[in-house]
Amino acid sequence: MFKMLMPKLRVDTVFDINLEELYAQGYRGIITDLDNTLVGAKAPDATPELIEWFARVKEAGFKLMIVSNNNLNRVSLFATPLDIQFVHSARKPSNTPFRKAMKMMELTPDKTIVVGDQMLTDVYGGNRLGLYTVLVLPISIGDEGFMTRFNRRVERIALTSLRKKGLWLEEENKK
Numbered sequence: 001m002f003k004m005l006m007p008k009l010r011v012d013t014v015f016d017i018n019l020e021e022l023y024a025q026g027y028r029g030i031i032t033d034l035d036n037t038l039v040g041a042k043a044p045d046a047t048p049e050l051i052e053w054f055a056r057v058k059e060a061g062f063k064l065m066i067v068s069n070n071n072l073n074r075v076s077l078f079a080t081p082l083d084i085q086f087v088h089s090a091r092k093p094s095n096t097p098f099r100k101a102m103k104m105m106e107l108t109p110d111k112t113i114v115v116g117d118q119m120l121t122d123v124y125g126g127n128r129l130g131l132y133t134v135l136v137l138p139i140s141i142g143d144e145g146f147m148t149r150f151n152r153r154v155e156r157i158a159l160t161s162l163r164k165k166g167l168w169l170e171e172e173n174k175k
Helices: 019-024 048-059 072-082 095-105 119-128 146-164
Strands: 009-011 029-032 063-067 085-087 112-116 132-136
Touching: 029 095, 048 063, 063 072, 063 095, 072 085, 085 095, 095 112, 095 119, 112 119, 119 132, 119 146
Parallel strands: 009 132, 029 063, 029 112, 063 085, 112 132
Antiparallel strands: none
């Protein structure tokens, strides 16, 4: 069970993702979480560095979607000014929002990457559908809501088990 929580790649931030390498491997779409993946959970707008990253994503040839468990107001206020499509109130790790995002991008699972900061929502949801999963470190843990804090506790238990089984090695973080 815990193996489904294992991302294909672990990086510190979205800026550490090698877009060119993933594109060369045949990936064409990126589904990304919003809160604590792209910006802190309470940050209303994208940073200049993130806006530049979005431009690099598009220049590299990727389609981009935000899939967030947060509400319409939060996700829309962030994504709309950036001209990024989104799925709000996603209820990840449900398959539905991932399938909806792939349909909107006109892509299949073997062409799609999921980027997020939570193993229980982003990684597990993506792995269930066979997507390439990327786990980033959360940006601002102090801003997280109750459910996310609960998920983090469950993730710590999973990480302990994965480490004991030799499946989660800290030095793998920088691939």
